[in-house]
Amino acid sequence: MSDNVEKKPEAARAEATLMPPVNVFEDAGGITLFADLPGVPKDKLHLHVEADTLTIEGDIVLDMPADMEATHSEVSLPRYRRVFTLSKELDPEKVSAEFSHGVLKLRIPKAEHAQPKRIEVRVE
Amino acid sequence: MMYRSLFPRDLFAELDRLQREMQQSYEVSPSIRGLARGGFPAMNVGGTPRSVEIYAFAPGLDPAGIDVQLEKGVLTIAGERNADLPEKDDKAAVHIDERFAGRFRRVVSLPDDVDPNAVTARYRDGVLHISIQRKAASQPRRIAIQ
Numbered sequence: 001m002s003d004n005v006e007k008k009p010e011a012a013r014a015e016a017t018l019m020p021p022v023n024v025f026e027d028a029g030g031i032t033l034f035a036d037l038p039g040v041p042k043d044k045l046h047l048h049v050e051a052d053t054l055t056i057e058g059d060i061v062l063d064m065p066a067d068m069e070a071t072h073s074e075v076s077l078p079r080y081r082r083v084f085t086l087s088k089e090l091d092p093e094k095v096s097a098e099f100s101h102g103v104l105k106l107r108i109p110k111a112e113h114a115q116p117k118r119i120e121v122r123v124e
Numbered sequence: 125m126m127y128r129s130l131f132p133r134d135l136f137a138e139l140d141r142l143q144r145e146m147q148q149s150y151e152v153s154p155s156i157r158g159l160a161r162g163g164f165p166a167m168n169v170g171g172t173p174r175s176v177e178i179y180a181f182a183p184g185l186d187p188a189g190i191d192v193q194l195e196k197g198v199l200t201i202a203g204e205r206n207a208d209l210p211e212k213d214d215k216a217a218v219h220i221d222e223r224f225a226g227r228f229r230r231v232v233s234l235p236d237d238v239d240p241n242a243v244t245a246r247y248r249d250g251v252l253h254i255s256i257q258r259k260a261a262s263q264p265r266r267i268a269i270q
Contacts (some may be wrong), residue, residue: 021222025210034208036223038165038250040182048216063246063253064178065172074166102250104126110199 012091017081020056030109031090037080038102043098049092054084056104089113156217164224165201165252169232171190173264176238176256180230184208190252194240201252 024036037045048055057082058080086092091111098105165182182190182199191202205226210216234256242257 021224022220023208024216024220025216025225027210027216031219034223036183036250038183039179041249043216061249062168062251063248064170065177067172067177068170068177069172070168070170072169073168075168075179101185101247102181 001061016077017057017079018077019082020058020080024091028110030107033084033106033108035082035104035106036093036102037099039075040080040102042099045104047095047097048105049095049107050055051087052086052088052092054086054092054095054108055067055081057081058084130268155229163230164205164228165230167230167232171235174257174258176234178232178254178256180252180254181250182228183250185247187247187252189249192243192245192254193254194243194256197234197236197238198254199232199234199254200229201232201254202227204228 020035022036025032031062035056037056037058039060039062041052044059044061046055046057048057060078060080061076086108089110090108094106094109096107155214164179167181168179170177170179177200182203183203184205185203190205191200193200193202204227205225208223209218209221209225234260237258238256239259241255243254245252245254247253
């Protein structure tokens, strides 16, 4: 287990990837993340949650003619990757994901015990 | 070569030095965020003997709202992307806000031999792919030797 965790960052560094831009916001119930992954079909998107690490990976598939020569490239790598560390109060079992038109929406709810509770102050 | 500021307290020189060091440590620049300099959407352009192919990386758009125009050899892609961030009155904290939101417009000038009447545009997985055929007269032809 600990071996795995140590190997991963090296493997990631070996291959250059695009870092997808994200928006992350938090409300009382959990965290919502949006990531831009244009060009990634649904079956090439990979999401992993392992321990407290969330990894988003996707391969770009473009419909290119075989004899095309690129003259200008702003997106010059075929793969996206970004890793986030989740905090303890988030529930990795209940992550839900939607993916449409190249935008990933992830919802990571807070664990029951971490939901905000109003504590009543009694004056006696 | 190390770049040293003459004025150690000069913040801008320090930032400049940092930026140089960052650039030196990465041979390729992998950040799609860096594309903010080039604008949204990021574009790849390529050509074949028969066509010019343009790919605009514009995720999360309503295909009906994308405006693609070809006029006098200039292709314009315009539209608007809505912010997904929560309303201000929601009790939500924004931790990271990197994604483009708002109106955009990008312009590409095309080679002279394209046919403005043979254009197709498809939007798939957040990529707008525009394919423009070259005029038949300018395509390579095999000349028979008699």
